Amino acid sequence: MAVLKVAGAAPFLRRRRPQESRISMIIAIDGPAASGKGTLGKRLAAHYGYRHLDTGVIYRAVAKALLDQGANLTDEARAVAAAEALDPDSFSDPALKSQTVGEAASVVSALPRVRAALVAFQRQFAATLPGAVLDGRDIGTVICPDADVKIFVVADAGVRAHRRTQEALARGEAADEAQVLADILKRDERDKNRAAAPLKAADDAHLLDNSHLDIESGVRAAIDIVEAVRAGRQSRP
Numbered sequence: 001m002a003v004l005k006v007a008g009a010a011p012f013l014r015r016r017r018p019q020e021s022r023i024s025m026i027i028a029i030d031g032p033a034a035s036g037k038g039t040l041g042k043r044l045a046a047h048y049g050y051r052h053l054d055t056g057v058i059y060r061a062v063a064k065a066l067l068d069q070g071a072n073l074t075d076e077a078r079a080v081a082a083a084e085a086l087d088p089d090s091f092s093d094p095a096l097k098s099q100t101v102g103e104a105a106s107v108v109s110a111l112p113r114v115r116a117a118l119v120a121f122q123r124q125f126a127a128t129l130p131g132a133v134l135d136g137r138d139i140g141t142v143i144c145p146d147a148d149v150k151i152f153v154v155a156d157a158g159v160r161a162h163r164r165t166q167e168a169l170a171r172g173e174a175a176d177e178a179q180v181l182a183d184i185l186k187r188d189e190r191d192k193n194r195a196a197a198p199l200k201a202a203d204d205a206h207l208l209d210n211s212h213l214d215i216e217s218g219v220r221a222a223i224d225i226v227e228a229v230r231a232g233r234q235s236r237p
């Protein structure tokens with residue numbers, strides 16, 4: 001039985017529109033591994049008083065379930081069963097952050113039926129009032145093609161590998177930067193080249209290059225994008 005429910009979420013069609021009392025937006029953030037999507041998503045959500053969903057954690061949770069079962073990562077039926085049985089309470093499990101689980105997530109996430117099983121949960125989250133920020137690979141293209149603001153975050157692969165390595169070391173995990181770089185590049189290639197919902201920028205996404213920005217500057221740049229889009233909307237006749 002599926003337990004993948006969003007606590008307190010309003011039905012998708014009841015989403016309030018921006019002209020109502022409090023500004024309601026869906027902000028979609030996509031980009032490659034370790035580009036800073038989650039950091040920006042969390043900070044934008046805090047800024048606007050919205051909820052944030054790191055959708056990568058969902059695919060990581062499916063992958064970890066298969067790894068725990070000793071199942072083959074390309075066993076689509078088992079992966080779908082794991083997706084349908086996901087418990088959002090498990091999304092905070094620190095074990096989901098490992099490189100091994102990330103690599104496995106990139107394999108299971110290429111399975112079309114796994115992605116299909118997770119669409120409703122993500123869209124229901126996106127409908128959360130007063131607004132929601134989702135980050136992932138296909139938020140602006142597939143999950144929320146009508147998102148109010150779409151940001152595609154990039155950063156040089158070497159910078160991403162360095163930041164991810166520092167993050168692992170800070171958690172007390174062993175991490176070799178060259179290996180992290182190789183893992184990130186392999187995962188990006190798989191994510192970009194899969195047939196189902198590949199990693200790519202939506203045509204109407206705003207590019208944010210995080211390579212030479214510290215976290216505060218990146219957050220400022222993301223808020224500037226959101227505000228520019230909103231100002232453009234409000235000035236339309």
Ligand SMILES: Nc1ncnc2c1ncn2[C@@H]1O[C@H](COP(=O)(O)OP(=O)(O)O)[C@@H](O)[C@H]1O
Binds near residue numbers: 033218
């Ligand atoms: N602009 C930045 N400057 C320095 N470090 C950053 C920046 N953005 C993110 N980080 C760090 O880089 C790592 C990856 O960021 P994260 O937000 O987890 O990326 P993603 O969600 O895209 O995988 C984290 O350790 C985060 O703290």
Ligand SMILES: Nc1ccn([C@@H]2O[C@H](COP(=O)(O)OP(=O)(O)O)[C@@H](O)[C@H]2O)c(=O)n1
Binds near residue numbers: 106
């Ligand atoms: N919306 C999403 C989010 C993640 N994923 C997959 O899940 C993997 C892990 O995603 P993640 O966002 O946690 O990865 P990082 O960018 O944090 O390293 C990615 O490499 C993708 O294969 C996806 O296919 N679609």
